[in-house]
Amino acid sequence: MVDADQTFVIVGGGLAGAKAAETLRAEGFTGRVILIGDERDHPYERPPLSKGYLTGKDPREGAFVHEQGWYAQADVELHLGQPVTTLDRQAKVVRLGDGTTLAYDKLLLATGAEPRRLDVPGTDLAGVHHLRRLSHADRLQGVLAALGRDNGHLVIAGGGWIGLEVAAAARGYGAEVTVIESAPTPLHQALGPELGQFFADLHAEHGVRFAFGAKLTEITGQDGMVLAVRTDDGEEHPAHAVVVAIGAAPRTALAENAGLALVDRDHGGGIAVDAALRTSDPDVHAAGDVAAAEHPLLGVRLRVEHWANALNGGPAAARAMLGRDVSYDRVPYFFSDQYDLGMEYSGWAPPGSYDQVVVRGDAGRREFIAFWLKDRRVLAGMNVNVWDVTEHIQALVRSGAPVDPDALADPAVPLDRVLPVS
Structure with a gap:
């Protein structure tokens, strides 16, 4: 039975938010738990979007954190398809896009990140895609299958983890793939040149073409459809579709407008939190992709955009919201599947x-x-x-x-x- 004397609100319908809600109930919290997501799908994990679901090997349902009925059974109130537009820390309320206001005793910001956009001509053409949400993967899966059937060309801007996983999925469907990457190897910032070259060789053996040391400067089209991309080295690459995979930016607007401390973009960006994932307001915590935490083990402030951080950070924040002694010192971890x-x-x-x-x-x-x-x-x-x-x-x-x-x-x-x- 829910005790309405306390209300914990979670803003963000991803893995971190869902696992935080689960942990609150598992740890015996009997107050109201309200989970707000700006997507209409109930909370899901993101790895399948560029891995099993995108390749067609795994069902869409496998991405969801819980079965839909779990939320009602756990007395977790879902507000889906509604962004939070305002955080009033003095009044301790959040306002949703439809005008609804919700009061909180403790608040968790698990707002995640959003794809960085290319600032070049042609990004408004049909056939330019990003991959961050389940709806993006729904569309892109069909695009890759069609490219494979029609011997179509996919250009991927960015040779990071998402770019390479999409490349592997596209080759699995039979599409022609070109990856444009400004660094000398893929994954250069993540792994350095030694292991970056290893992944370049892996993809080259599977027929992926690379344009290293180049930047995409224009997407050209006809009748509103993508036809090719141009790069700053004067080259033109045929393209029937483009995936922009140049990284993600933490979604900090809500926190910034509420006056919470942030980290400069040059230092990774995000909402500044301590080792207990507390923000500059002791009644507001942050977890997942948006949180830049003081890491007790590594001795640095670190923002980690990976599945394991959401999986473990959400529960850690929930325990801290309950007053538990928390020092979030997990070793950063991620995984990838390619071919x-x-x-x-x-x-x-x-x-x-x-x-x-x-x-x-x-x-x-x-x-x-x-x-x-x-x-x-x-x-x-x-x-x-x-x-x-x-x-x-x-x-x-x-x-x-x-x-x-x-x-x-x-x-x-x-x-x-x-x-x-x-």
Whole structure:
């Protein structure tokens, strides 16, 4: 039975918001729980949008966090298809697009991120797509299938994780694919040149063409439809559809207008939160893609746009809202599936932070683990088609202790036996 003396409001209908609602009930909260999402679909996970659902291997229903009936059973009030337009922290109310106002005792902002847009001519043409929402994946799945049937050309602006996963899905349907990336390799900012080239080779073997060191400057068309794209090196690439995958920006407008502390875009952007995911207002928390948290383990403020952060950050914020002692120090983690390659990445090793890359296994057979080291300390590890090692990789990251790079590279030495060295 719901006790109306306290109301916790969650703004954001994604994985972080849904798992926060689930955790509030699991932890015994008996007050009102109100979950607000600006999409009409009930909360879903985003990885299937560029992986299983996009490729046609998994059903649409598999993306949803809970069955629709769960929310009523758990006494979670859903307000779907309604954006929150105003946050009044003094009155402790939020206002929805239809004029409804909802009071809160504690508030969680899990507003996520939105695709960055290309500022070039032609983005208004039919056939220009982004991939962030389930409705985007619904449309894009049909587009890729049609391109495959008709031997059509897809151009992808951006060689990050989403761009490469879309490329793999498109090739699976039989579409011709060109990826335009301004860096010298795909995933250059995420993995550096050493492993970026590995993914370039993987996709090239599957027929993907790359235009590295180039920027898309114009999308041309006829009768409102895409025909080609032009790049700043003077090249023109045929295109029947374009996917813009140049990153995502945290959705901070609501927080900014309410006067909450933010992080500069140059430092990753997002809503500034402490290790308990509290904002500058102690009654407002933030989690998921929008939260830039002080990370107790890594000693930096970090905003992570990956599934595991939403999966674990939402529950952590919920516990903090309940007054529990929370220090959110999860090792960042994400995964990707491309063709017959599966990988997992644990840690944080941005460009310039490491001085050595150590590979254990056979990169040529695409069965290996790569480690990014600084002063012989493991900053991050990526296992490619090697499984059940994430726990050991994260333990090495957590230890912060120097290790022997030769032992780290030797598959004969179990990862849990790679001992710190003095």
